[in-house]
Amino acid sequence: MTRSRPRRPGARRRSPAQGPPRAPHAPAFHGARVVVVGFGASGRAAAEVLTAEGAAVRVTERRPAAELGAVAPPGVEVLAGGHLPTHLDNATLVVTSPGVPPDSPVLTWAHERAIPVWSELELGARLCRAPYIAVTGTNGKTTTTELLAAMLCGAGLKARACGNVGYPFSLAAREAWDALAVEASSFQLVYQEHLHPRVSVLLNVAPDHIDWHGTLQSYAGAKARIYARQREPDVHVGNASDPVAAPLSSAAPCAVRWFREGPPETGETGLVDGDVVVRPARGSERTFPVSSRDHAFALDAAAAVTAALAFGVKAPAMASALASFEPLPHRGELVAEPGSVRFIDDSKATNPHAALAALAGRHDVVLIAGGRAKGVDLSPLRAAAGNLSAVVALGEAAPEIEAIFADLLPVRRASTMEEAVALAFVEARPGGEVILAPACASQDMFRDYADRGERFARAAAALAAALGKHDDDGGSDRG
Numbered sequence: 001m002t003r004s005r006p007r008r009p010g011a012r013r014r015s016p017a018q019g020p021p022r023a024p025h026a027p028a029f030h031g032a033r034v035v036v037v038g039f040g041a042s043g044r045a046a047a048e049v050l051t052a053e054g055a056a057v058r059v060t061e062r063r064p065a066a067e068l069g070a071v072a073p074p075g076v077e078v079l080a081g082g083h084l085p086t087h088l089d090n091a092t093l094v095v096t097s098p099g100v101p102p103d104s105p106v107l108t109w110a111h112e113r114a115i116p117v118w119s120e121l122e123l124g125a126r127l128c129r130a131p132y133i134a135v136t137g138t139n140g141k142t143t144t145t146e147l148l149a150a151m152l153c154g155a156g157l158k159a160r161a162c163g164n165v166g167y168p169f170s171l172a173a174r175e176a177w178d179a180l181a182v183e184a185s186s187f188q189l190v191y192q193e194h195l196h197p198r199v200s201v202l203l204n205v206a207p208d209h210i211d212w213h214g215t216l217q218s219y220a221g222a223k224a225r226i227y228a229r230q231r232e233p234d235v236h237v238g239n240a241s242d243p244v245a246a247p248l249s250s251a252a253p254c255a256v257r258w259f260r261e262g263p264p265e266t267g268e269t270g271l272v273d274g275d276v277v278v279r280p281a282r283g284s285e286r287t288f289p290v291s292s293r294d295h296a297f298a299l300d301a302a303a304a305v306t307a308a309l310a311f312g313v314k315a316p317a318m319a320s321a322l323a324s325f326e327p328l329p330h331r332g333e334l335v336a337e338p339g340s341v342r343f344i345d346d347s348k349a350t351n352p353h354a355a356l357a358a359l360a361g362r363h364d365v366v367l368i369a370g371g372r373a374k375g376v377d378l379s380p381l382r383a384a385a386g387n388l389s390a391v392v393a394l395g396e397a398a399p400e401i402e403a404i405f406a407d408l409l410p411v412r413r414a415s416t417m418e419e420a421v422a423l424a425f426v427e428a429r430p431g432g433e434v435i436l437a438p439a440c441a442s443q444d445m446f447r448d449y450a451d452r453g454e455r456f457a458r459a460a461a462a463l464a465a466a467l468g469k470h471d472d473d474g475g476s477d478r479g
Contacts, residue, residue, distance in 0.1 A: 027052075027053045029053040031054065034092070036057060037059075039063075045120060047059055050095070059077065062081075065078070091113075094107070095118050095120060117191050120188065121169055123169075124172065130177045132197050133197055134201070136202060137223065139357065144307075147301060149161035154316075154321050157179045159179040162180055187209070189226060201236075202226055202236070202248060206354075207376045211375035230253060231254055259306045263277065289323060333453075336464045338460070338464035340432075341428040341434060344358075352378055364432035365389060366424040366432065368414075371397055378401065391411045392411075396444040434460070
């Protein structure tokens, strides 16, 4: 499986897509007094980078010190237990973590004092010397970013995935890479002005994080900032099939190349029988087989191929990456198969758009859905009723899930993931599927989407093990 740290090829060659070799430089923030808001992965990286670049750094964190679980870099002052106006005294810059809402008091205090507010993405953009591809969208960002990193490595470049994918962009920006694939979230894009990718990608836009952005228009506007500084000869990659994203991509101030869900038009990339097909304006059509039959994965692959071609990656490197790449955890994994029922973990489907993509083309599915809705209308899930045989509702949004499907399908409510798995198995038809595609965030009941997916997988595996033992004892597999 391709990981977030792509391999370092033994033989390297420079290509026209690469910038000049990295040279030593003077500290970029010498004398700056910076307050970092939040001490998660992004905040810790920002504090480390800013300190290395000569700044005096203070961290303000709402959690108590006992919960932080990490040691601050030498010389960094950490003020835990809640934000106070005095934490911003004498600051010349604030770097905020992605989870901090724009209307939070600490950022309001910064704006009132006319202190510039950056994201950690902006910090990386100001320091990065390697050329990079930047990827954003409501769904598919991580898969596309990891695919691009694999393609860049396959082309003989020293490259890696970074940004919202897990390894902070600001750390990668100071390291000696030939190229980077950068995942950018809407939270990060709001507070940046210097992001300038060689190639940018907008995968899709659907309602998500409305509780943070306030409106879909504001959320979409943040996504469009992915290309704000691009000019010729930069390239933006857009989704011709997405009704919200396509108009945004059309406004990019540089060349735009398109991918789409179905067969491509001339000059585009598309999907034919589940494989990626490039139909150039001149030259022969090329087909790239995809390792997974999952439709959402194939569309991400089409976006990655389009972006990699724009960056200058050759076809063999892309074909190799697509043939060997496996979908990432919690994105459509088969985790257990008790009896003849397949349990599929798509915990990363944290909004209705992603959940509908997970259900596309499937039948006889019991859907486990619910969690924290983030201010998003969940009613579009009703469109999937024809794919479903039953629904199990979970978490804060359970009443809304029940209301959406009550007149269409059997709906059960569960109070734990283990109960949800058991109820779903009872409702499942022989040869059918149970899919965890929550359409919601996880933090009402779980640490994050990975914790939620792991709980689902453990419960499904325990059910399969118990069923196997029951069979060995001569029992039947269904009540």
